[in-house]
Amino acid sequence: MSNSTRSISSCRQRLVSRLRKGLALLLVLVGFGPGLSGMLMAAAASEISGELDVIIKEDFDHNHFETDYFLRDDNGVDWYPLQFERMPPAHLRSGQRITVKGRSMGGRFRVESLQEEAPLRGKKQDPDKEAFTYEPSGLAAAETVDTRRAVVILVDLTNAKTSSYTSPSQVAGHMFTNTRSVDGLYREASWGQMRFLADTDGDGSPDVFGPYTINYDNSTCSYYNWATAAEAAAEAAGVDLSLYRHRVFVLPRTAELPACSWAGIANVGCGTFCRAWIAGQTGMIYAHELGHNLGMAHAGTDPENDSVINNVYGDYSDPMRTSSSSWYVFNAAHSDQMGWYANVPGTISTVVAGGTFNLAAIGLDPASVHGAPFMLKVAKPDSNDFYYLSYRQPIGQYNQLSSTYTRGVNIHRYRGTGYSATTHIRTLVDGETFVDSVNGIAFTQLSQGSGHASVQVSFGCVTAAPALSISPTTLALRASETARFSVNVTNQDMSGCNERTIALEYAGGNVNGWLSPAELTLSASQSGSSALAVDTQLAEGHYPLTVHAAGMEGPAFSGQDGAMLIIDNTPPSVPAGLSASVNRQGRVTLSWQAASDALSGVADYPVYRDGALIGHAASNGFSDSATEAGASYEYTVSARDAAGNTSALSSPVLVVISINGNGNGNGNGGGRK
Known part of the structure; x- marks a missing residue:
């Protein structure tokens, strides 16, 4: 290449560089944050390298959390929200260096491929000389116990203020100075091996700053933009953020952030620095979100x-x-x-x-x-x-x-x-x-x-009481009818134990009963069943039944379960007050007063049309659409209890379906004797 060609190429490169810088500056001046300007500039880029932010968003009220991913560019200014085409690797943590390839779409960088750079081992990440370790297996290990330097920044939006629920002194209390504080909690939990230093900058006051009002409102949940804007405001006010590894942002409370559904957000892990966002009032929210910074997951x-x-x-x-x-x-x-x-x-x-x-x-x-x-x-x-x-x-x-x-x-x-x-x-x-x-x-x-x-x-072998269950738990019958229950037994011994025989014993008071078989030989964790038959030549009433299960070898552990037998020979009362209405489509709607049954309870209501059974109602209402214009129908209802006893029929109600779909119904509401 000639010298003149090299000169032209060099001039072009300088011109492109100046144009890019000028466009980025213009975007910032007209109100776009540095992150968004970086995002727009990256529209044509296919590869970005930088430090990863993995951020967990907590919706405590609904037991739900989500994870967002951002990449902070090596230029120290731009950042990119990442969208993965496939599920991102589960081991990704904040502070890890990655290179992503993809393209910009809808304000996000869509990741098509990801390359993890070599793990950081022993590299000093902040003035505290704390080591961040990234394991080759992909699991972020807990960070070195040490003094933690945290700054807290109160952030006001244009239409939502932190003063509605807290103040700098209250925040300082939660973090550092109260009888119970985040600093005190970590000191006590760690036997003094970890603390959050209250006065890193040495001015004699806890490192809580603000509130700073940033040029954002609460119409969107732009928490990452809020953080970068608040950091810029704090630095403009003279706060040296390079002193701190943990940056805690106290925002207006959740109720004043309608576009957000969380009370706290935090980096999972900690790189050069890490953040936590607080929108709740209790000190334990601070402790929780900082726990994510330290590498702890949920409990x-x-x-x-x-x-x-x-x-x-x-x-x-x-x-x-x-x-x-x-x-x-x-x-x-x-x-x-x-x-x-x-x-x-x-x-x-x-x-x-x-x-x-x-x-x-x-x-x-x-x-x-x-x-x-x-x-x-x-x-x-x-x-x-x-x-x-x-x-x-x-x-x-x-x-x-x-x-x-x-x-x-x-x-x-x-x-x-x-x-x-x-x-x-x-x-x-x-x-x-x-x-x-x-x-x-x-x-x-x-x-x-x-x-x-x-x-x-x-x-090895540890024996335990057998587990036993009887079904059905309640059985209602008429006297002399066959009563059968199923008894399920599980040997709950551990897998290292030999099989053993479990003896079943029936206890039913005055009710005679028989188990077949009365013994079950089961391996550890194996289940088996036996049939329980009982005599129903009994007076009306409720009869509790019990079956015991005990191992015949080893410790005398036992289990038991019970069931209820109901003998009921009396039918329910007759449904009263049967009435009917007809809509324009000819659908007949019936209603009546609920019947009663003292022993086994009303199970359902058989419904009859012109003497033929047309269905069963679980409650005191029924609809019939199988009607014809110009026809008349007589409806009656009875009640049936859980033992199968059926009452007499109610007094009938007569329904006439008119030619145009209207109709009328009438009944005396009584019951047949």
């Missing part, structure tokens, strides 16, 4: 232990549940994830063999518990999870825990590392056993009190 419930979370915010023993006005520290699983207990020898016991263990209540001084662990960790091989056993009591400043969790040993499940929900399975009481029959694991609470709980951990 849910799974009482069936089937790996299906019933309520993603349902574990009320952990700040990562739904928003709350009560203060309490984190559950055992989250405490282990954060590494707080690993730094104190003897506080975690990983159990690999059965035995009896003494648990100290979380919150006690480790020096006072004489070597007792605060949590037991037991592998759950079938799902590669861990069970966490812990004992909670109202100890310390953050002690506003529901009594549901203080009555005994709490069982949680968690994968043991990374961003994944913890689930509360059960809180035991003395003598209660939790059984995982698939893995041959059982936990039995032996005792609790005075800051300690005793729990037995068993592996």
